[in-house]
Amino acid sequence: MGSNVSITTTEGGVTAPQGFRSSALHAGIKTKTGALDLAIIAADGPASAAALFTTNLAQAAPVLTSREHLERSGGIARAIVVNSGCANACTGDQGMADAAQMAAEVGSALGCRPEHVLVASTGVIGVNLKMGALVPGIRQAAQSLARGRGGDAARAIMTTDPFPKECAVTVRTPAGWFIVGGIAKGSGMIEPMMATMLGFLTTDAAVPPDLLAVALREAAADTFNAITVDGECSTNDSLFALASGASGVAIDGESYSALLQGLLAVSRELALAIVRGGEGATKLIAVNVHDARTREEARQVARTIANSPLVKTAVHGADPNWGRIVAAAGRSGINFDLRKATVHVGGVLLFEHGLPHDDAAPQAAEHLKGSEVSIDVRLGTGGGQAATIWTCDLTAEYIRINGEYRT
Amino acid sequence: MGSNVSITTTEGGVTAPQGFRSSALHAGIKTKTGALDLAIIAADGPASAAALFTTNLAQAAPVLTSREHLERSGGIARAIVVNSGCANACTGDQGMADAAQMAAEVGSALGCRPEHVLVASTGVIGVNLKMGALVPGIRQAAQSLARGRGGDAARAIMTTDPFPKECAVTVRTPAGWFIVGGIAKGSGMIEPMMATMLGFLTTDAAVPPDLLAVALREAAADTFNAITVDGECSTNDSLFALASGASGVAIDGESYSALLQGLLAVSRELALAIVRGGEGATKLIAVNVHDARTREEARQVARTIANSPLVKTAVHGADPNWGRIVAAAGRSGINFDLRKATVHVGGVLLFEHGLPHDDAAPQAAEHLKGSEVSIDVRLGTGGGQAATIWTCDLTAEYIRINGEYRT
Numbered sequence: 001m002g003s004n005v006s007i008t009t010t011e012g013g014v015t016a017p018q019g020f021r022s023s024a025l026h027a028g029i030k031t032k033t034g035a036l037d038l039a040i041i042a043a044d045g046p047a048s049a050a051a052l053f054t055t056n057l058a059q060a061a062p063v064l065t066s067r068e069h070l071e072r073s074g075g076i077a078r079a080i081v082v083n084s085g086c087a088n089a090c091t092g093d094q095g096m097a098d099a100a101q102m103a104a105e106v107g108s109a110l111g112c113r114p115e116h117v118l119v120a121s122t123g124v125i126g127v128n129l130k131m132g133a134l135v136p137g138i139r140q141a142a143q144s145l146a147r148g149r150g151g152d153a154a155r156a157i158m159t160t161d162p163f164p165k166e167c168a169v170t171v172r173t174p175a176g177w178f179i180v181g182g183i184a185k186g187s188g189m190i191e192p193m194m195a196t197m198l199g200f201l202t203t204d205a206a207v208p209p210d211l212l213a214v215a216l217r218e219a220a221a222d223t224f225n226a227i228t229v230d231g232e233c234s235t236n237d238s239l240f241a242l243a244s245g246a247s248g249v250a251i252d253g254e255s256y257s258a259l260l261q262g263l264l265a266v267s268r269e270l271a272l273a274i275v276r277g278g279e280g281a282t283k284l285i286a287v288n289v290h291d292a293r294t295r296e297e298a299r300q301v302a303r304t305i306a307n308s309p310l311v312k313t314a315v316h317g318a319d320p321n322w323g324r325i326v327a328a329a330g331r332s333g334i335n336f337d338l339r340k341a342t343v344h345v346g347g348v349l350l351f352e353h354g355l356p357h358d359d360a361a362p363q364a365a366e367h368l369k370g371s372e373v374s375i376d377v378r379l380g381t382g383g384g385q386a387a388t389i390w391t392c393d394l395t396a397e398y399i400r401i402n403g404e405y406r407t
Numbered sequence: 408m409g410s411n412v413s414i415t416t417t418e419g420g421v422t423a424p425q426g427f428r429s430s431a432l433h434a435g436i437k438t439k440t441g442a443l444d445l446a447i448i449a450a451d452g453p454a455s456a457a458a459l460f461t462t463n464l465a466q467a468a469p470v471l472t473s474r475e476h477l478e479r480s481g482g483i484a485r486a487i488v489v490n491s492g493c494a495n496a497c498t499g500d501q502g503m504a505d506a507a508q509m510a511a512e513v514g515s516a517l518g519c520r521p522e523h524v525l526v527a528s529t530g531v532i533g534v535n536l537k538m539g540a541l542v543p544g545i546r547q548a549a550q551s552l553a554r555g556r557g558g559d560a561a562r563a564i565m566t567t568d569p570f571p572k573e574c575a576v577t578v579r580t581p582a583g584w585f586i587v588g589g590i591a592k593g594s595g596m597i598e599p600m601m602a603t604m605l606g607f608l609t610t611d612a613a614v615p616p617d618l619l620a621v622a623l624r625e626a627a628a629d630t631f632n633a634i635t636v637d638g639e640c641s642t643n644d645s646l647f648a649l650a651s652g653a654s655g656v657a658i659d660g661e662s663y664s665a666l667l668q669g670l671l672a673v674s675r676e677l678a679l680a681i682v683r684g685g686e687g688a689t690k691l692i693a694v695n696v697h698d699a700r701t702r703e704e705a706r707q708v709a710r711t712i713a714n715s716p717l718v719k720t721a722v723h724g725a726d727p728n729w730g731r732i733v734a735a736a737g738r739s740g741i742n743f744d745l746r747k748a749t750v751h752v753g754g755v756l757l758f759e760h761g762l763p764h765d766d767a768a769p770q771a772a773e774h775l776k777g778s779e780v781s782i783d784v785r786l787g788t789g790g791g792q793a794a795t796i797w798t799c800d801l802t803a804e805y806i807r808i809n810g811e812y813r814t
Contacts, residue, residue: 058737058745090730092762125730126763230716233738235730309637309716309801310809317810323497323532323642330465331640338465355499356533394716395810396803402717403724403802 005258006172007265013150013166016181017204019044019244021145024156027137029085029123029130036156038137040106041200042079042145047242049077049118050213052220054237060089062119063238065099069115075209078112080200080240081105081138082120083129084159084185087196089235090126098129105135109142120238122185122196123159154183157198161186165273171205171262173255178205178247180262186229186274196236199224199270205259206245211252215260216241223267226299227390229278230398231307275390280397283373285315289329290378290386297334298387301377304332305389312394315373320364322350329377340380346373412665413579414672420557420573423588424611426451426651428552431563434544436492436530436537443563445544447513448607449486449552454649456484456525457620459627461644467496469526470645472506476522482616485519487607487647488512488545489527491566491592494603496532496642505536512542516549527645529592529603530566561590564605568593572680578612578669580662585612585654587669593636593681603643606631606677612666613652618659622667623648630674633706634797636685637805638714682797687804692722692780693797696736700790704741708784709796711739719801722780727771729757736784747787753780 015022020043027038051070053063070077081102088095103117110117121129154164168181182201207215216239224239241263243251251259276284287306292298305311308328314321322343330338343351346367348360367373373393422429427450434445458477460470477484488509495502510524517524528536561571575588589608614622623646631646648670650658658666683691694713699705712718715735721728729750737745750758753774755767774780780800 056734056737057743058733090733090758090761090763092760125734126765232715232717232731232734235734235737308639309805310639313806313809316806319811324639326465326497327463327532327639327642330463330642336464351497353499354497356497358533394806396806398716399720399723399801399803399806402720404726 004174007169010168010170012168013181013183014041014202015147015150016168017179017202019204019246020202021147022149022153023141023144024152025141028133029083037085038083039153039156040081040141043244046076047244048207048209048212050216050241052239056233058235060236061095061099062121066118072115077118078116079106080118084157085123086129087123087125087236088121088129091128105138157185162277165270167269169265171258173258176249178249180266182266184270186277196234199239201241203243204247205249205251207243207251212243219263219267223271227271227275228306275392278392279401280395281392283393285373285391288376288388292379292385293381293383295385295387298385301329301332301334302387302389304328306391316393316395318365318368320345320361336379342378344376411581415577417575417577419575420588420590421609422554422557423575424586424609426611426653427609428554429556429560430548430551431559432548435540436490444492445490446560446563447488447548450651453483454651455614455616455619457623457648459646463640465642467643468502468506469528473525479522484525485523486513487525491564492530493536494530494532494643495528495536498535512545564592569684572677574676576672578665580665583656585656587673589673591677593684603641606646608648610650611654612656612658614650614658619650626670626674630678634678634682635713682799685799686808687802688799690778690780690800695783695795697785697793699786699792700788702792702794705792705794708736708739708741709794711735713796713798723800723802725772725775727752727768743786743788749785751783
């Protein structure tokens with residue numbers, strides 16, 4: 001079926017698929033006047049819903065609430081409500097009550113059960129939501145849902161991300177076409193105590209909840225779960241998917257790959273935008289590991305290289321420092337024979353048979369001066385498995401952003 | 408026995424124990440005229456020997472050579488030869504031949520078998536040793552071994568460490584007294600492609616090789632293996648111990664703890680000096696994790712916090728950012744109940760019952776302005792196990808040091 005599917009970029013984001021409306025406004029959580037800090041993404045009727053949440057033990061109230069709502073609803077949701085400016089994390093019982101009230105207010109306005117509303121928050125940790133401002137905001141936002149306003153939602157979920165992130169694709173299949181859209185915010189922890197990756201995907205394909213959950217997990221593995229800015233994982237990280245069915249194209253086992261391709265295309269673009277907008281980042285780095293025994297081993301080697309501060313600073317300095325790449329791979333915990341491994345930077349061979357090719361260093365240094373960098377490590381195990389992790393360079397700006405005193 | 412043992416600091420370093428001599432000179436590996444780059448530490452006769460080496464898959468030729476010599480000799484050594492300025496790592500068959508020749512030259516000069524000589528190197532990776540300069544240097548150094556010159560050896564193993572590291576202690580036991588001394592160099596990877604932690608411990612206690620190996624491993628677990636500057640692990644990391652027996656104090660099962668206390672005292676001081684001299688470091692941070700189920704779990708939580716760039720930048724900025732500490736503990740992979748956990752910074756309670764104590768933040772911020780910082784996380788598992796990891800803050804200077812182009 002794969003060859004009969006075509007994917008093309010289309011206008012918009014989370015409301016590009018049929019059957020979705022959104023609204024965004026300034027409720028007053030952010031102190032800056034007029035700054036959008038509240039968004040609702042609503043389906044016209046009950047939609048299939050799936051989500052992935054942070055694996056951190058410290059899970060924010062909205063994460064716990066959304067997880068519980070998805071369990072109780074059996075994977076059906078009508079809307080997602082999200083605020084920025086306050087993460088509602090480490091806020092105890094009051095935080096749980098506030099997250100529940102956010103869902104209840106949306107349910108009341110849209111005429112659906114509270115457990116059909118999912119909740120997300122991003123912003124400062126350890127501070128309670130200003131419910132006196134948020135509740136009137138939610139009521140007003142629920143009255144002004146519209147199509148074509150996904151861009152405002154993309155802005156309303158930003159904390160200190162340098163730019164909004166939205167995209168959509170049209171997926172054409174023999175059985176008809178459907179759209180996948182999405183918005184995301186990155187780990188722009190520019191204000192200390194802020195931290196969160198949030199992603200919201202929508203599609204007008206008709207997908208049973210179980211299949212949507214499988215597709216979301218598979219798409220995230222090579223996109224949202226294949227990026228790293230600093231190896232940190234927040235209390236609020238969440239990725240949601242809603243499927244309205246409004247296109248009339250039904251997804252089953254046979255057409256599953258078309259849905260997956262659509263989710264992958266949108267997720268990949270949003271995930272790479274998060275890395276490009278990483279704190280202090282000036283370069284997008286693709287770390288590709290080839291010829292591992294398993295994909296998981298390839299991922300672990302790639303992740304160790306991608307999180308190595310020595311590799312990230314070397315890339316920042318346009319230094320083709322293969323020694324740091326070899327040393328990071330060597331401490332990844334994955335077994336391989338260094339004498340069979342090779343390292344390329346920008347396609348230039350720098351290390352082979354256990355020995356450097358330092359004559360090629362100037363050519364690799366030229367590649368590193370660009371804004372998109374590739375590092376390729378071939379482990380030579382004969383297993384043939386590969387994986388990619390995307391990251392950014394580590395700069396003095398990252399230190400400045402994260403080292404300033406909070407109060 | 409512990410209560411009958413007293414430990415007092417004494418003068419000197421690696422030649423403070425009886426039965427050891429050292430020499431150091433400029434052989435010509437470092438380009439700077441007169442910079443010490445070669446040292447020999449020699450016992451007056453066959454000594455018990457033990458060592459710990461990097462767990463990195465990419466192991467330098469001197470590591471492979473020393474490991475093999477220790478196996479062949481059954482834990483007996485007469486001398487250690489070490490050069491700085493060139494790591495002899497990723498140097499293939501030529502590198503192995505060069506390391507073997509270093510040992511052979513010392514053996515020839517001292518009249519012992521080559522496998523009774525251990526080898527260490529630190530400096531640039533991927534470059535062959537200048538044997539034309541090193542071999543005459545080794546011959547000359549072997550002729551000028553003396554007591555009381557351990558300070559020169561401490562300087563000769565530096566690459567771009569900000570200061571030399573040596574210390575010694577006298578251990579008094581009911582059966583007599585002995586001395587433990589040592590020198591070390593840190594992970595001052597100030598010149599790109601440089602990387603290595605090296606430690607050399609000596610004692611004049613009489614210790615069988617097997618017991619020395621056990622004591623070295625146990626002492627390192629809470630000292631050299633409990634520090635981290637940036638989570639990187641090099642190709643050359645090595646820690647050696649030699650025991651001459653010249654004090655006449657024999658170590659057996661009963662007096663083992665006296666030896667361990669001596670090794671711990673010296674190892675701890677050297678290890679903390681490495682962190683203080685970490686790249687760009689301005690603060691020494693002790694991350695103490697309490698009440699874990701096992702020591703290994705306590706270590707894993709402490710290590711995750713100690714390697715968190717967000718925690719390290721917050722400490723640099725004197726920001727008592729308990730949220731980053733909680734988030735790092737939460738993603739460590741160790742299971743615990745956040746509501747039973749507490750976080751103290753400088754002894755000030757900042758997080759308890761899942762909620763912040765932000766009123767105490769200014770007091771904690773004052774503590775963070777000092778040069779020695781403590782972070783205490785109590786997991787509340789009821790297991791009662793604890794561990795400490797030492798690290799340093801992450802500064803813009805680290806980025807500058809590691810981000811400059813190598814050529």
